[in-house]
Amino acid sequence: MSPRLKSRIAGGFYVLAVVTAIAGEGFLRGRLAYAIGLIAVACFVVVTLVVYFLFKPVSSGLSFLATLSGLIGLSLEALELHFRGANIALIFHGLYCILIGLLILRSAFLPRAVGALMLIGGLAWLTDLSIPLTNHLAPYNVAAGFLGEGLSMLWLLIVGVNAQRWNEQERAARAS
Numbered sequence: 001m002s003p004r005l006k007s008r009i010a011g012g013f014y015v016l017a018v019v020t021a022i023a024g025e026g027f028l029r030g031r032l033a034y035a036i037g038l039i040a041v042a043c044f045v046v047v048t049l050v051v052y053f054l055f056k057p058v059s060s061g062l063s064f065l066a067t068l069s070g071l072i073g074l075s076l077e078a079l080e081l082h083f084r085g086a087n088i089a090l091i092f093h094g095l096y097c098i099l100i101g102l103l104i105l106r107s108a109f110l111p112r113a114v115g116a117l118m119l120i121g122g123l124a125w126l127t128d129l130s131i132p133l134t135n136h137l138a139p140y141n142v143a144a145g146f147l148g149e150g151l152s153m154l155w156l157l158i159v160g161v162n163a164q165r166w167n168e169q170e171r172a173a174r175a176s
Contacts, residue, residue, distance in 0.1 A: 003054065003109070003166035010050040011157020017043030018150070041078045047153075048074065048096070054161070055103040057170035062106075066099035090128045097122030097149050104152070109165040114155050121148025 017040045024036030048070040055063040073092030081088055097118050104115030124145035127134045134141060 003163050003170075004160040006050050006054045007156040007160040010047050010054060011153050011155075013043045013046040013050070014153035015157060017041075017047060038078060041074050044074050045071065051100060054156075054166075055100070055107065057166065057173040058103045058107045060173070062099060062103055066096050066103065069093075069099060070096035085131045087128050090125050094122045094125030094128070094145075097125060097145075100152075101148075107166075108169045109161040109163075110155070114152050117148040118152040119148070121145045121150075121152070124148065 020036050020043065021040035024033045024040060028036055048067055051070075052063050052067040055066070069092050073089045073096060076092060077089035099122075101115045101117075101119030101122055104110045104118055105112055107115075121144065124141045127137055127141045
């Protein structure tokens, strides 16, 4: 699978996940909302796995750590586990976004600005570690999270990656 196709699949499933999550949380209630939420989680699983393979040439270890963090967060989201009001899934998701931001910054095939936006988005999600901080920063933290993460994923969908540079980075990773 080409790196451009991988990026477009990740971006497309990200958009689908966000749309289904908004539909499930904003317009539906009860079991139907939960079922739609699970569809959003499944879409995010696809995003997480595709992004792993997209960034594996940059750093297989860091990409694996990001994927692990993302999958833990998605599992917690599916189970709707919260601790003292904190959305633990969102904290793992914030860590995922930070690690992906670092991978983007280290990559040769995406602009550094995209990585910086993803890092900012991840930091915004981490504010959920403290409910008073989250409430104090709202709605700016949520806007920063969606803006940073959303623009990064839309870049993957619309522009994609520089395939030549991705292939060069993959060849270098295989050689070492």
